[in-house]
Amino acid sequence: MSTLLNPSSETRLRGGLKVLTDRFSVAELAQASKQLLLPMVGILIFLGVWHLAAPQVNTSLGTFPGPVQVWEQSGQLWQEHLNQRERADKFVTMQEERNARILAEDPNAKVRIRGYPGAPTFLDQVVTSLVTVMAGFLLATAIAVPLGIVLGLNRHLQAAINPLIQIFKPVSPLAWLPLVTMVVSATYVSDDPMFEKSFLTSMITVTLCSLWPTLINTGVGVAAVNPDLLNVSRVLQLSFWTHVRKVVLPSSIPIIFTGLRVSLGIAWMVLIAAEMLAQSPGLGKFVWDEFQNGSSQSLSRIMAAVLAIGFIGFVLDRIMLVIQKKIAWNE
């Protein structure tokens, strides 16, 4: 703080915060200001610059939206969601009433229960995206961690697989997508599909792009277990599974988690791109549909989606951090 404020303003600040300083020590206050105040200042400055700069940018859909318009549109999106929910609830109750009437007349009659046919709202798309990214990320983890352990334990296998990892790692989701789409269409044939094809396509694309950091980190972590600890394991004659469970895995958990966090970040980024390109439900499709819509509010709504995407990505990373602190021993 002292580097930011000159002495006189600092004393003024001290006076103003007299009540607070009585309760908290100066060190605590400085800590709190670093954690809360400075980020707030950063965000405010950003909003200010955005507000001033946005009207200067003219597009065919009007000027670029400022924070106020985006905020209004966010409220609008929320309201649309509430309205849609209300209609859906009405639809369901009406359907139930009708079915009850039919059943009362003829208990053997076959009643149909249909889902509400309305278009998904912004929040529905958020939920779809979250489900897809979680499914893709979990599948990636389920593949990458065991495979990474095997590679880390076996140097020969590692040497054989390493070039493949290096080649596939930098592939963009856009390159995978057509292939995944075609393979899913050709192989996932079922009369009563459990998953939508579009869901599978996005999920598999997410998996293919996000598993590499976890795979690499797991391999590195497993190969780097302290040799003394390996010797302890040998002296104790731990079985292979006990060795993996009690020595190898705990030892590499911190570095695996670093990989998982990178993977989840990539998964979220890839998902939006995949949804846009594949026209599969989710935030990416929302953005694309708004873009195609081209109404005067589209840019504000897209900007709201952009902010939501960023915020969700941030929250996902925080959640991983919390889990990491719970599980990893070096935190």
Place this chain on the structure above:
Amino acid sequence: MTKPHLELTGVEMAFDTPKGSFVALDNINLKIKKGEFVSLIGHSGCGKSTVLNIVAGLLQASKGGCILDGHEINAPGPERAVVFQNHALMPWLTVYENVDLAVQQVFRKAMTKQERRSWIHHNLELVNMAHAANKRPGEISGGMAQRVGIARALAMKPSVLLMDEPFGALDALTRAHLQDSLMSIQQDLNNTVIMITHDVDEAVLLSDRIIMMTNGPAAAVGEDLAINLERPRNRVTLADDPTYVHYRQEVLKFLYEKQRKLENIAPHRNKKATGTTSKHSALTAKT
């Protein structure tokens, strides 16, 4: 006596290095009786840890071999517990869990859960670490971690206890305390002990025999000194004991002369004692 408990015959150890083969040990022969306390002493890098690792089964000798109770040693096993040079505790387990890992592995069938728990606490108390049972290795000092490493090894009830400079990282008081505990534990359990040390006093006080190794490369057994002192031994009364002082000087002479001339280490008896004070007795050369 006709059949030794532990026998090393013609052990040679050559490491493959980028610059070609490096012969660390050349023709090591040793016969160790059941319940004997043997110290390995020698300058840093001469190959003491290598000998210990071969007995532990962690390293395979390039030539010759090692026989324990009539069976050739080819792999590590819990009956040859190792106290490693730097504690080697799992950093993610508490002190208690570290010992538990070993106890579970060795006594899963022989002991009930309750028995295992009291056995772990008993061993932690032996090294004065019961108070820190729930701490992680990162939260205790290096000396404390080393004590837990000793407790872990003792808890395995090994027939041979292999210790690589177990007290090297400890302060003098703790070290003295642990040396005394080790002596009484070893007398109770009568297990065979091979201990690497740099401390001449420690070697003489604890050992039945001191194996002095020549400098590497191609290190061999330079001198094999039997320590015939009554047990139990008391460090205070032994300090002025002429036999004790004599043994100490024997060891110092070996190390001292070796350090000066690498070739001529014939066991020539020079009655004139090398004037050393106890200050010099502990070689502090360590890696």
